[in-house]
Amino acid sequence: MTTAIRFILNGTAIRFILNGEEITLGDFGPTETLLDYLRLRRRLTGTKEGCAEGDCGACTVLVGRLIDGRLVYESVNACIRFLGSLHGTHVVTVEHLAAKDGTLHPVQQAMVDCHGSQCGFCTPGFVMSLYGLWLSNEAPSRAEIETALQGNLCRCTGYEPIVKAAEQVSASRPSALFDPLERDRTEIAAKLWSIQSENGTIVVEKNDENGTARSIVPSSITEFADILAAEPKATIVAGSTDVGLWVTKQMRLLNPVIFINHLPELQSIASDEKGITIGAGVTYTQAFDLLSAEIPTFGRLIDRIGGSQVRNMGTIGGNIANGSPIGDTPPPLIALGAQLTLRSHSGRRTMPLEDYFLAYGRQDRLPGEFVEKVFVPRPAEGAHFAVYKISKRRDEDISALCGAFNLTLDRDGKVEAIRIAFGGMAATPKRAAHVEEALTGKPWSWNVISAVRDAFDQDYTPLTDWRASAEYRSLAAKNLLTRFFLETAGAPAELRRFEPEEA
Numbered sequence: 001m002t003t004a005i006r007f008i009l010n011g012t013a014i015r016f017i018l019n020g021e022e023i024t025l026g027d028f029g030p031t032e033t034l035l036d037y038l039r040l041r042r043r044l045t046g047t048k049e050g051c052a053e054g055d056c057g058a059c060t061v062l063v064g065r066l067i068d069g070r071l072v073y074e075s076v077n078a079c080i081r082f083l084g085s086l087h088g089t090h091v092v093t094v095e096h097l098a099a100k101d102g103t104l105h106p107v108q109q110a111m112v113d114c115h116g117s118q119c120g121f122c123t124p125g126f127v128m129s130l131y132g133l134w135l136s137n138e139a140p141s142r143a144e145i146e147t148a149l150q151g152n153l154c155r156c157t158g159y160e161p162i163v164k165a166a167e168q169v170s171a172s173r174p175s176a177l178f179d180p181l182e183r184d185r186t187e188i189a190a191k192l193w194s195i196q197s198e199n200g201t202i203v204v205e206k207n208d209e210n211g212t213a214r215s216i217v218p219s220s221i222t223e224f225a226d227i228l229a230a231e232p233k234a235t236i237v238a239g240s241t242d243v244g245l246w247v248t249k250q251m252r253l254l255n256p257v258i259f260i261n262h263l264p265e266l267q268s269i270a271s272d273e274k275g276i277t278i279g280a281g282v283t284y285t286q287a288f289d290l291l292s293a294e295i296p297t298f299g300r301l302i303d304r305i306g307g308s309q310v311r312n313m314g315t316i317g318g319n320i321a322n323g324s325p326i327g328d329t330p331p332p333l334i335a336l337g338a339q340l341t342l343r344s345h346s347g348r349r350t351m352p353l354e355d356y357f358l359a360y361g362r363q364d365r366l367p368g369e370f371v372e373k374v375f376v377p378r379p380a381e382g383a384h385f386a387v388y389k390i391s392k393r394r395d396e397d398i399s400a401l402c403g404a405f406n407l408t409l410d411r412d413g414k415v416e417a418i419r420i421a422f423g424g425m426a427a428t429p430k431r432a433a434h435v436e437e438a439l440t441g442k443p444w445s446w447n448v449i450s451a452v453r454d455a456f457d458q459d460y461t462p463l464t465d466w467r468a469s470a471e472y473r474s475l476a477a478k479n480l481l482t483r484f485f486l487e488t489a490g491a492p493a494e495l496r497r498f499e500p501e502e503a
Contacts, residue, residue, distance in 0.1 A: 027206060060128040066196065094124040114162075114164045122154050148308055216231075228345070274377065276294060282316055284312075332402075405481070425477060432455075432459040
């Protein structure tokens with residue numbers, strides 16, 4: 001360590017279960033991926049390497065972990081999952097599904113029966129996504145099947161036979177005793193509990209041509225704060241859905257890396273009469289049910305962030321902490337007036353989330369500080385709230401821009417308060433201060449909305465990139481205000497057929 005850290009050292013190796021084998025692993029670098037470990041070290045080549053960024057799903061595996069004492073299996077992208085995040089988990093690959101005599105698992109057999117494979121490259125990933133659905137949902141609807149397959153890309157077979165395979169295996173669900181995870185669930189849960197109950201921080205060191213690289217797995221949030229105080233330049237990894245691409249696409253060397261996805265203190269989510277408190281380690285999947293119930297529009301946005309594999313790994317705290325100008329959650333959080341809590345070895349401080357983003361790639365986070373939680377106030381009674389994501393594809397795509405609106409009207413139909421925030425329109429997620437000022441106190445009417453559209457040009461100077469042009473972003477932001485007005489004013493939707501002008 002570069003600076004003395006006081007903590008209980010539990011060991012120099014992580015422990016997890018791979019299929020049916022207990023693994024103790026102390027020889028890996030902080031950015032070695034699960035995919036490379038499976039294919040290169042273990043020769044489990046059913047897990048494929050495709051995009052290396054969590055988009056295509058060819059590398060899909062299941063990772064089981066204890067959540068509130070319950071063993072839960074989730075599909076994840078092995079290509080951007082680092083080994084250091086696997087301590088106390090159960091990794092399941094496609095090789096574990098078939099019986100020892102070669103009999104296919106019902107999910108695999110359904111893919112055969114329904115002709116769900118052609119070239120076969122993507123098939124193991126589809127099987128693992130459907131297997132995860134099969135474990136968690138006995139009778140999925142067509143929509144739930146399609147949601148489970150959002151993160152899997154098929155280039156030749158087509159999705160219809162794969163969807164039919166999912167429907168077939170659900171309709172004729174065999175005895176769970178056949179399934180290795182259902183059969184061994186109690187035993188696996190006991191082993192994971194034993195691993196997680198061991199106290200102490202784990203530090204894995206590996207020497208290579210670049211020196212000594214360290215992976216640190218703190219045993220508690222207190223030890224995490226102490227370690228970060230001594231290693232303020234360390235990279236913090238929760239879900240790695242963003243940081244993973246720093247490695248696979250930018251070839252960055254990260255050292256040391258602190259893994260925090262296992263810390264229960266960061267994974268709490270709760271609501272009261274004031275609002276919702278979300279721990280920084282809460283994944284999109286964990287947050288979905290509560291946010292959908294409390295703020296339905298927010299829930300619909302989460303359902304469009306990546307595929308299931310990404311939502312099972314990515315965290316709301318990470319989406320905030322990395323400060324991306326196109327992160328999907330900051331705009332609605334800012335529009336709702338969210339408060340951010342930062343923690344360090346010295347204590348905590350709280351700020352409005354909008355003040356956290358200072359400039360491109362720069363946030364108001366002092367050395368040794370980390371995002372601990374975010375508090376989301378409930379929309380005021382009678383308030384109108386909406387969030388809109390604009391992207392080239394509806395599902396599993398990066399935003400060109402994302403806009404959020406939070407409106408309160410007085411009894412006379414005038415704007416009492418309004419908060420508007422956009423991502424993808426500036427170097428940071430940012431409020432539309434001039435638009436808000438132009439609307440406040442004015443009637444919520446078509447004439448007013450039409451008159452204030454140009455105020456967006458005072459708030460934002462968007463860039464042109466491969467996602468969208470500056471002109472498109474500017475026009476789309478103005479049109480989203482118009483859409484929000486039409487929806488809140490109750491105007492009926494009108495479908496018009498496009499008719500080309502005569503030459």
